[in-house]
Amino acid sequence: MTEHNSGQAKDRALVQIALYAAVIAALGFMPPVHIPFLGGTPITAQSLGVMLAGVMLGSLRGGLAVVLFLAVVAIGAPLLAGGRGGLAVFQSPWAGYLFGWPVAAFVAGLTMRATRSLPVFPAAFASAVLGGIVVLYAIGVTWFSVLSEKAFLETLAASTIFLPGDLLKAAVVAAVAQTVARGLPRALASRA
16 A cells, blocks of 8 residues: 555545544434433434444444544533533443443444454344444443442343334444445445
């Protein structure tokens, strides 16, 4: 690879990372739904963006897109659903989901790479479920359980209310990945 091509690849990666951070931010403009018995944990569309970042960009770029988004939130940009931002959002019982987002994107990207031999739709769906649901719930539920001093299994059982919506998000991500792979395969960086 020539120096020019290497520079273009780095530029493309930076643009992709920034673009998916912006997608996650844009999904925050959809009003959240709060679940009272889970300490007001909001259901947002932003986890769809996290799944999408990992599935589309791969582990490193997807994880970095989420880290970039969270860094902007940490400095005070009100980009989380409901117009929230700043360091205080990382101290709440539901902040475990925020901390889990980069890991979720990373795992989704790793899974996409590991399932390259499968058709795009089932690979993307499995990747979104493993990263964006299994890993994210493991981190988010554990954090919530510790901070709220509720039993882990009780918190996990209560969290199943999120499962249908998250499975729908995973299906949307898989459909987007399959569509993009057909029309612009290079945009599916996780399989490059």
